[in-house]
Amino acid sequence: MIELRGVGKVHPGGVTALDGVDLTVADGEIHGIVGRSGAGKSTLIRCLTGLDPATSGTVRIDGVDISSASGAALAKARRSIGMVFQHVNLLDSRTAEQNIAHPLEIAGVPAAERRRRVDELLGIVGLTDRRGNYPSQLSGGQKQRVGIARALAAEPRVLLCDEPTSALDSATTRQILDLVRTLRDRLGITVVIITHEMSVVREICDSVSLLDSGRVARSGTLLDVVRDESTPLAKELIALPPVALDDEATVVEAFLTGTGPDAGAVFALLGREGIAAEIAAGTIETLHGAQVGRLRFSTPAAEADRLLAVLRGAGVRAELTTAGAARRGDLADEGSDA
Numbered sequence: 017m018i019e020l021r022g023v024g025k026v027h028p029g030g031v032t033a034l035d036g037v038d039l040t041v042a043d044g045e046i047h048g049i050v051g052r053s054g055a056g057k058s059t060l061i062r063c064l065t066g067l068d069p070a071t072s073g074t075v076r077i078d079g080v081d082i083s084s085a086s087g088a089a090l091a092k093a094r095r096s097i098g099m100v101f102q103h104v105n106l107l108d109s110r111t112a113e114q115n116i117a118h119p120l121e122i123a124g125v126p127a128a129e130r131r132r133r134v135d136e137l138l139g140i141v142g143l144t145d146r147r148g149n150y151p152s153q154l155s156g157g158q159k160q161r162v163g164i165a166r167a168l169a170a171e172p173r174v175l176l177c178d179e180p181t182s183a184l185d186s187a188t189t190r191q192i193l194d195l196v197r198t199l200r201d202r203l204g205i206t207v208v209i210i211t212h213e214m215s216v217v218r219e220i221c222d223s224v225s226l227l228d229s230g231r232v233a234r235s236g237t238l239l240d241v242v243r244d245e246s247t248p249l250a251k252e253l254i255a256l257p258p259v260a261l262d263d264e265a266t267v268v269e270a271f272l273t274g275t276g277p278d279a280g281a282v283f284a285l286l287g288r289e290g291i292a293a294e295i296a297a298g299t300i301e302t303l304h305g306a307q308v309g310r311l312r313f314s315t316p317a318a319e320a321d322r323l324l325a326v327l328r329g330a331g332v333r334a335e336l337t338t339a340g341a342a343r344r345g346d347l348a349d350e351g352s353d354a
């Protein structure tokens with residue numbers, strides 16, 4: 017378990033990068049951390065490793081206070097943490113298997129044990145047939161697999177990933193995310209993943225935190241966060257594509273939370289009620305088995321009240337907004353009592 021309490025970090029020079037961060041990540045959980053550039057994400061991950069300690073508060077990993085440990089206790093705690101970065105930094109003069117063996121050599125693991133462990137790690141990341149290849153002979157995704165295997169060499173309990181897929185194409189990203197999920201399932205490790213890609217959060221995270229100016233602006237399970245539909249994080253996780261709406265249009269936005277009717281049921285209902293509403297945009301995702309989404313209807317002004325009443329009557333949260341607000345991505349005040 018990872019527990020941060022009141023974590024602050026003032027960088028030399030006086031920049032406050034973290035300001036009272038509280039965060040708990042349970043064992044075996046995959047937790048995403050998102051936020052704008054400069055929000056403090058990388059600082060947070062460095063505090064988690066103990067490499068660049070917090071200036072206030074406590075960082076506990078499996079009960080060990082990384083922020084106050086030193087010497088052998090800190091070294092042992094650090095071995096329980098694996099790190100994966102956007103750019104893998106493999107040793108070019110070493111093969112895939114030699115790169116994976118490197119941290120084991122440094123730790124003084126005997127050769128026979130090292131070979132056994134490297135074989136096992138190559139199997140876990142699916143690179144057994146590439147063991148003799150140098151980094152220049154590997155694709156970006158394969159290099160990231162070597163990086164992950166290397167991070168796992170010391171059998172960490174926690175894997176910290178800073179933008180692990182940001183340099184990869186979407187198909188490779190999916191493969192790496194599948195691998196991370198498999199590792200969690202097989203090894204039971206806890207994963208913290210920093211990313212600016214909402215698709216990464218949707219795809220593998222159990223829970224997510226939004227960092228803003230060094231503070232946790234929002235934190236919760238993925239579904240809870242998404243269901244809080246008017247918050248900026250929910251809007252980014254379930255984003256609507258931009259559409260050109262004519263300024264006169266009345267716009268109704270409906271939210272699917274997975275607890276009420278699904279999109280098919282909503283459309284069937286509107287058909288039965290004979291409501292003249294056009295769908296201007298929609299996003300539907302299945303997260304942890306629940307269908308969640310946003311539907312944006314464009315409707316004649318005279319129909320808007322009936323559309324709202326029918327949607328709300330069926331248990332669908334719905335709000336009236338204007339074309340201008342819909343374009344800006346925020347919602348008008350009217351109707352927010354839904």
Ligand SMILES: Nc1ncnc2c1ncn2[C@@H]1O[C@H](COP(=O)(O)OP(=O)(O)O)[C@@H](O)[C@H]1O
Nearest residue numbers: 027028031033052053054055056057058059060
């Ligand atoms: N080593 C450092 N020295 C001084 N300021 C730093 C240092 N590292 C980061 N910062 C500052 O701390 C803030 C948070 O940075 P960072 O953690 O890198 O954010 P993120 O990873 O979310 O982009 C920024 O204002 C940044 O300029």
Ligand SMILES: [Mg+2]
Nearest residue numbers: 054057058059
């Ligand atoms: Mg960063």
